[in-house]
Amino acid sequence: MLGYYLDLAVRSLRRNKILTALMIVTLALGIGASITTLTVLKLLSGDPLPEKSANLFYARVDPNPLEGYVPGQTKPDSIMSYTDAMNLMHAHRAVRQAAMALIDAKIDTQHPNDHPYFADGVMTTADFFALFNAPFQYGSGWTADDDESRATLVVIADFLNNKMFGGANSVGKTIRIDDRDFRIVGVLKHWAPQPRFYATDLGGHDYGDGDAVFMPLKTARSLDKGPQDTECYASVSDLQHLESAPCEWLGMWVQLDDSTAVANYRMFLDGYAKQQVALGRFKRSETSLLDLMSWLSDQQVVPNDAKLQTYLAFGFLLICVVNTVGLLLAKCLRRSREIGVRRALGATRRDIFTQFMVEAAIVGVAGGVLGLVLAVLGLWGVRHQPAQYASLAHLDVEMFLVTFAVALVASLIAGLLPAWRACVVAPAPQLKAA
Amino acid sequence: MQIRPILATLKHHKAGTLLIALQIALTLAIVCNALFIIHQRLAHLSQPTGLDESHLLVIQNQWANKPTKGDISSLLADDLATLRKVPGVANAYATDGYPLSSGGITYGIGHSPDKLNFVSNTAIYFADENALPTLGLKLVAGRNFRSDEIGEIGGRDKIAPQVLIITSELARRLFPGESAVGKMAYVSDKPSIIIGVVERMQTPYVDSAMAQWSDCSTLMPFHQLVTPTNYVVRAQPGQLDDVAKRVRAALYAANRLRVISPEDGVKTFAQVRAQAYKSDRGMAILMASISVILLAITAAGIVGLTSFWVGQRRKQIGVRRALGATRHDILSYFLTENLLIGVGGVLLGGVLALGLNLWLMKQFEMARLAPGYVLAGVVTLLLLGQCAVLAPALRASNVPPVEATRSV
Numbered sequence: 001m002l003g004y005y006l007d008l009a010v011r012s013l014r015r016n017k018i019l020t021a022l023m024i025v026t027l028a029l030g031i032g033a034s035i036t037t038l039t040v041l042k043l044l045s046g047d048p049l050p051e052k053s054a055n056l057f058y059a060r061v062d063p064n065p066l067e068g069y070v071p072g073q074t075k076p077d078s079i080m081s082y083t084d085a086m087n088l089m090h091a092h093r094a095v096r097q098a099a100m101a102l103i104d105a106k107i108d109t110q111h112p113n114d115h116p117y118f119a120d121g122v123m124t125t126a127d128f129f130a131l132f133n134a135p136f137q138y139g140s141g142w143t144a145d146d147d148e149s150r151a152t153l154v155v156i157a158d159f160l161n162n163k164m165f166g167g168a169n170s171v172g173k174t175i176r177i178d179d180r181d182f183r184i185v186g187v188l189k190h191w192a193p194q195p196r197f198y199a200t201d202l203g204g205h206d207y208g209d210g211d212a213v214f215m216p217l218k219t220a221r222s223l224d225k226g227p228q229d230t231e232c233y234a235s236v237s238d239l240q241h242l243e244s245a246p247c248e249w250l251g252m253w254v255q256l257d258d259s260t261a262v263a264n265y266r267m268f269l270d271g272y273a274k275q276q277v278a279l280g281r282f283k284r285s286e287t288s289l290l291d292l293m294s295w296l297s298d299q300q301v302v303p304n305d306a307k308l309q310t311y312l313a314f315g316f317l318l319i320c321v322v323n324t325v326g327l328l329l330a331k332c333l334r335r336s337r338e339i340g341v342r343r344a345l346g347a348t349r350r351d352i353f354t355q356f357m358v359e360a361a362i363v364g365v366a367g368g369v370l371g372l373v374l375a376v377l378g379l380w381g382v383r384h385q386p387a388q389y390a391s392l393a394h395l396d397v398e399m400f401l402v403t404f405a406v407a408l409v410a411s412l413i414a415g416l417l418p419a420w421r422a423c424v425v426a427p428a429p430q431l432k433a434a
Numbered sequence: 435m436q437i438r439p440i441l442a443t444l445k446h447h448k449a450g451t452l453l454i455a456l457q458i459a460l461t462l463a464i465v466c467n468a469l470f471i472i473h474q475r476l477a478h479l480s481q482p483t484g485l486d487e488s489h490l491l492v493i494q495n496q497w498a499n500k501p502t503k504g505d506i507s508s509l510l511a512d513d514l515a516t517l518r519k520v521p522g523v524a525n526a527y528a529t530d531g532y533p534l535s536s537g538g539i540t541y542g543i544g545h546s547p548d549k550l551n552f553v554s555n556t557a558i559y560f561a562d563e564n565a566l567p568t569l570g571l572k573l574v575a576g577r578n579f580r581s582d583e584i585g586e587i588g589g590r591d592k593i594a595p596q597v598l599i600i601t602s603e604l605a606r607r608l609f610p611g612e613s614a615v616g617k618m619a620y621v622s623d624k625p626s627i628i629i630g631v632v633e634r635m636q637t638p639y640v641d642s643a644m645a646q647w648s649d650c651s652t653l654m655p656f657h658q659l660v661t662p663t664n665y666v667v668r669a670q671p672g673q674l675d676d677v678a679k680r681v682r683a684a685l686y687a688a689n690r691l692r693v694i695s696p697e698d699g700v701k702t703f704a705q706v707r708a709q710a711y712k713s714d715r716g717m718a719i720l721m722a723s724i725s726v727i728l729l730a731i732t733a734a735g736i737v738g739l740t741s742f743w744v745g746q747r748r749k750q751i752g753v754r755r756a757l758g759a760t761r762h763d764i765l766s767y768f769l770t771e772n773l774l775i776g777v778g779g780v781l782l783g784g785v786l787a788l789g790l791n792l793w794l795m796k797q798f799e800m801a802r803l804a805p806g807y808v809l810a811g812v813v814t815l816l817l818l819g820q821c822a823v824l825a826p827a828l829r830a831s832n833v834p835p836v837e838a839t840r841s842v
Contacts, residue, residue, distance in 0.1 A: 019738060026731050033724070106498065106693070115693055116498050179500055226589070304798050305717055308471075312464070316724055319460045323735040326453040330742035385716060417449060 009359035027367030030320030032374025033313040048193030053292040060288040078201035079248040094254035100124035101227035108176035119212035123220035139171035139186035154182040155214040203229030207389035324414040332418040340430025349423040360415020368407025458779025463786035466811040468721040475718040479711040483533040484634030486570025490703040496693040497661040506659040522673035527564040533636040534710035547623040557637035561653040576615035576630030589660035594622040599630040603649035736822040752837025761831040768827035776819040
């Protein structure tokens with residue numbers, strides 16, 4: 001029976017080519033626009049570390065003066081001072097913990113004629129790699145002892161290793177960064193979480209390539225590497241010694257494996273803030289411990305424009321569907337006589353309904369295919385935008401399937417009203433009129 | 435034209451009528467808000483910086499061999515001398531930032547040394563006596579810096595300038611109704627004397643969060659001895675492109691120990707502006723294309739459904755013609771019918787547009803939709819409907835009276 005309906009539907013669609021083309025193009029435009037924007041939104045609001053994000057927490061305390069403080073409402077600053085970060089680190093109250101800030105690293109190329117260039121880097125502490133499940137291609141990270149001894153060693157990213165050493169195992173070799181020789185202890189596999197969650201408030205970009213070099217915090221500071229972002233909560237005269245300045249410049253992440261650990265750490269953090277208030281260092285006892293995804297939504301990492309575009313595209317799709325309903329309705333009412341004849345020859349209402357739904361589904365599948373082409377074109381357009389996330393905009397298998405689901409659902413919804421109107425056509429008057 | 439028979443006919447075509455009205459309503463809701471967003475974005479990106487942008491280019495220079503503060507002092511002077519010797523260069527100065535550069539130092543400025551008790555936020559630009567002529571800033575009161583006033587500071591030194599030049603907007607906030615020249619203001623724990631007021635100089639930021647003080651800038655008489663340094667270069671009229679090509683080679687020829695990024699180390703101010711506002715421009719273009727496509731789809735939908743109605747009613751039209759209706763009567767029947775549906779659609783659409791705007795205001799901190807946009811949208815959609823219906827209506831008016839006698 002389905003074969004017969006398909007045949008009927010194709011005949012009917014062929015009979016009025018312009019109307020059919022109009023329906024398919026309309027639906028395809030709506031679907032192309034929605035899938036393009038939805039892919040970008042999904043990319044931007046995705047989970048950067050799906051296997052671990054539930055166990056990663058971002059800790060904050062508030063060393064600001066009392067002015068402007070509303071208890072329970074004022075949020076702590078998004079970064080932390082060195083004193084607080086080290087106090088929390090040395091307490092070892094979480095499974096793993098790391099403090100970090102972003103740096104610019106000047107990298108000397110091996111070739112004497114090439115200019116040196118600047119690459120993004122992170123200065124952090126030993127747990128960083130295990131904490132974030134950063135995968136190693138060669139070697140490993142450094143130890144807590146290396147942190148303390150200010151060892152001049154470095155972990156480099158795969159793309160830097162490819163560029164400098166042609167992708168070979170470079171562990172043990174030296175690389176010249178900021179006119180100092182660093183020993184390479186590890187080379188990462190490709191690692192570029194999107195968004196770059198650990199750097200959202202440290203003064204770097206949120207999306208795009210990962211960092212090129214990772215070096216121990218104290219080593220970097222002893223070479224006078226400055227963090228990319230510094231916020232001071234009191235007057236400062238000496239920004240050279242950031243460790244003792246009343247300034248915040250570090251991000252602090254901890255790993256907590258279950259809800260008891262989270263509750264305990266929260267209590268510890270509150271206790272720490274109260275202790276600092278008692279010592280007179282803090283005026284506010286506010287703290288915050290957000291898991292990774294809550295932290296990202298708190299930071300509103302996803303650009304508003306991307307959301308606005310997605311809403312707009314779905315509004316557009318809605319209008320396209322309404323338009324298709326109108327055109328399908330016009331088509332099917334025009335065929336009242338044909339329906340009358342079919343009913344008189346024994347077709348049930350159900351048969352007629354199915355026949356028209358099949359016709360709508362064909363329009364939907366055709367619209368989906370064309371919409372997919374438009375979405376691929378749209379994403380190609382996004383990739384040629386100067387946005388940070390541009391190079392990441394690709395259609396994945398999931399979105400490929402979603403496209404067809406959206407197309408079919410949209411066309412079937414569009415087909416419902418016309419098909420129902422068709423199946424309630426009374427056969428007798430139609431036959432009489434003929 | 436009698437409206438009652440039209441309404442009676444529309445009652446027989448409830449579904450089609452409602453669909454056209456709904457489509458007009460939704461299109462109106464989206465198009466009004468899209469137009470409003472386009473207008474806002476265009477207003478944002480056409481905000482003047484106060485600079486003579488067409489003659490400017492900026493160079494970002496990083497020193498490669500970690501020079502000390504003292505080294506940079508002479509390197510900076512050498513570079514500025516080198517730049518001034520490049521053919522076509524009118525003037526140049528070194529600074530930490532410039533309008534639309536989207537990064538830099540922000541301070542509070544006020545009447546007391548208390549850090550938390552300031553009058554306004556202000557962007558800080560380091561400048562020398564060549565900054566005003568290079569940027570083409572208009573001095574509205576007071577004087578420019580003198581060369582003997584220009585100090586030197588390291589990257590992390592305390593900033594406590596003796597004298598300041600501020601923008602007129604900042605002067606108005608600090609000293610409403612009075613002249614700011616000669617008065618004192620605090621940006622550090624020591625007072626600074628305002629010696630000049632420039633008409634306008636935008637801050638480095640284009641974020642909406644900083645829009646409150648986007649014209650509040652302060653120029654401080656310092657050479658900042660850090661890396662990277664920005665050089666702002668003014669080209670002689672008509673020579674900007676030539677100068678842009680020459681400066682990199684000239685700087686490298688003078689001193690190789692530096693990094694000027696091959697991609698964006700040298701930028702004309704037009705490129706700086708395009709980069710700062712790229713998302714605003716992209717959004718405006720997207721909104722405009724979506725609006726045009728939506729209007730086209732709505733028009734196509736109206737043509738489709740009306741064509742069907744005309745086809746369905748050929749016999750009735752024939753009967754009306756036979757009973758004495760003129761072609762003009764038939765034409766105006768369909769035009770009026772469309773106008774009635776259109777009016778219903780825009781009434782609903784106006785409500786939807788305002789509702790959508792309220793929701794956007796809540797979600798994206800957008801401004802309230804001005805009624806002019808809804809009005810413009812209403813007129814556009816009604817006209818669009820009339821144009822779309824014209825072709826099928828003309829076809830209807832060409833139906834001959836003899837059609838009444840045909841059985842099919």
